[in-house]
Amino acid sequence: AQSVTQLDSHVSVSEGTPVLLRCNYSSSYSPSLFWYVQHPNKGLQLLLKYTSAATLVKGINGFEAEFKKSETSFHLTKPSAHMSDAAEYFCVVSVPSGTYKYIFGTGTRLKVLA
Amino acid sequence: IAGITQAPTSQILAAGRRMTLRCTQDMRHNAMYWYRQDLGLGLRLIHYSNTAGTTGKGEVPDGYSVSRANTDDFPLTLASAVPSQTSVYFCASSDVDSGANVLTFGAGSRLTVL
Numbered sequence: 001a002q003s004v005t006q007l008d009s010h011v012s013v014s015e016g017t018p019v020l021l022r023c024n025y026s027s028s029y030s031p032s033l034f035w036y037v038q039h040p041n042k043g044l045q046l047l048l049k050y051t052s053a054a055t056l057v058k059g060i061n062g063f064e065a066e067f068k069k070s071e072t073s074f075h076l077t078k079p080s081a082h083m084s085d086a087a088e089y090f091c092v093v094s095v096p097s098g099t100y101k102y103i104f105g106t107g108t109r110l111k112v113l114a
Numbered sequence: 115i116a117g118i119t120q121a122p123t124s125q126i127l128a129a130g131r132r133m134t135l136r137c138t139q140d141m142r143h144n145a146m147y148w149y150r151q152d153l154g155l156g157l158r159l160i161h162y163s164n165t166a167g168t169t170g171k172g173e174v175p176d177g178y179s180v181s182r183a184n185t186d187d188f189p190l191t192l193a194s195a196v197p198s199q200t201s202v203y204f205c206a207s208s209d210v211d212s213g214a215n216v217l218t219f220g221a222g223s224r225l226t227v228l
Contacts, residue, residue, distance in 0.1 A: 009154075032215055043204060043219040044157075051215075090156065094215050102147075102217060106156040 002027045004093050006105035014113045019063075019078040021108045023091030026072060032094040033074045035065055038107075039087045047089070050074065061085070086112045116141050118220035120205050126226045127195050135190040135223045137205030143218070145208045146188040147172075148180060150201040151222075157204065163188055164210070195227045 007022040025031060032051045036044040048059025055067040061084075065076045074091060091105040121136045139146065144165045149157040149172075159172030163182040177199060179191045188207075192199055205220040 034216070036217075036219075041222075043221045044206075044217075045219075046216055049216060092217075102159070104149075104156040104158075106154060 002029075002031070002093055002095050002101070002103050004091050004103050004105040006089075006091050006108050008108050009106065010109050010111065012111040012113060013081045015083055016080050019076070019081045019085065019110065021076040021089050021091075021110065023074045023076065023105060024072055025074060025091070025093045027093055027095055029095045033065075033067060034092040034094065035059065035063070035074075035076050036090045036092060037087050038090065044090065047076070081110075081112045083112050083114065086110055118205055118207060118218060120203075120220035120223050122223060123221070124224040124226075126228065127192075129196055129227055130194050133192045133195055133225070135192075135203055135205075135225070137188045137190070137220060138186050139188075139205075139207045139218075140186065141207060141209070141218065142185060143207035143209045144185070145210045146182065147206045147208075147217070148178070148188070148190045149204045149206065150174065151204060152201050160190065160203075192225075195225075197227045199225065200227045201225060 003026045005024045034049045035047040038044045048057045050057045050067045058064045063078045088107045088109050090107050093103045118139045147162045148160040151157050158174045160178050161180040163169045166185045203223045206217045
């Protein structure tokens, strides 16, 4: 069975400090992994995706994530938080199942303090 | 601008009423999806469609129906709304054939059932 666990429901960081949002997955297949961001009252926007190429994936707005198969993790990082990064972040795993099946984590709300 | 259009943006509905949420995409994606988003539960799949003319049940299909008469449109119908269907609904699409399998989301429809 496939699953996604986001280890923190809320994360608070000060502006200019690093961001770490943690995600662990479970999959019987070789998964595709994604991070999406949702700003208040908006839809979800793709930040980055891993699809079995380079294990370190760079996304938009300075975010990156590293796929670690041995740890079944796909943590999202950013060296320096900006106020505009305050949002909810979703880790998603996709596995082929007839069509692609997408499994969402429950989300991590990032708060950035001035 | 290419993407997904959802309507209405927001709606308040009396219990027992019928409601259709509209979703239109102009990217010629073959797969489309309806999710509901509830606090603490992330996104849950209601129904999906791999291609025009076919639909399938997701994780929480009860009380909802969909149709896919053509590639672009994927309406979601609540035949007799109940308060537990109060939620934010997101339509999404993906181009499965290209192998990209990235989900593109609409801006959402906020539904309140009283």
